[in-house]
Amino acid sequence: MFTRIVKMEFQEAKISAFLDNFDTVKEKIRNFPGCHLLELYRDKDDSSIFFTYSKWENVTDLETYRNSALFKNVWATTKPMFRSKAVAWSVDTEYSG
Structure with missing residues (x-):
């Protein structure tokens, strides 16, 4: 399992629409x-500035989601609301206390 973190910066006027979506x-x-x-x-x-934090079973599952109609619809709605390009990281947990 791994974690996906995506940083998104929105135009002020679009934040409410993003949250609704x-x-x-x-x-x-x-x-x-x-x-x-x-x-x-x-x-x-x-x-x-918002971050999505998601945990995925494996990279194949994330890629399947990223190629799905669901993701394409979400991204087509969300991307025009950005004030700058989103930044994403896929990370493994190295230390959990």
Whole structure:
């Protein structure tokens, strides 16, 4: 299993629309095969910066999601709301306390 972190910076006027859309699609993403967790975080200092934090069974599952109609629809809706390009990391847990 691994974690995917995506940083997104939104245009101020688009934040409400993003949150509404996320609320609509979050359960579909969470129920996608191989997805074990999806959370949305908001930066404490800049309220236009959000992070999605998701856990995936394997890279193949994430790639299947990224090639799905669900992702393509989510991305087509979300991407025009950005104020800058999203940045993503796929990470493994090296230390958990």
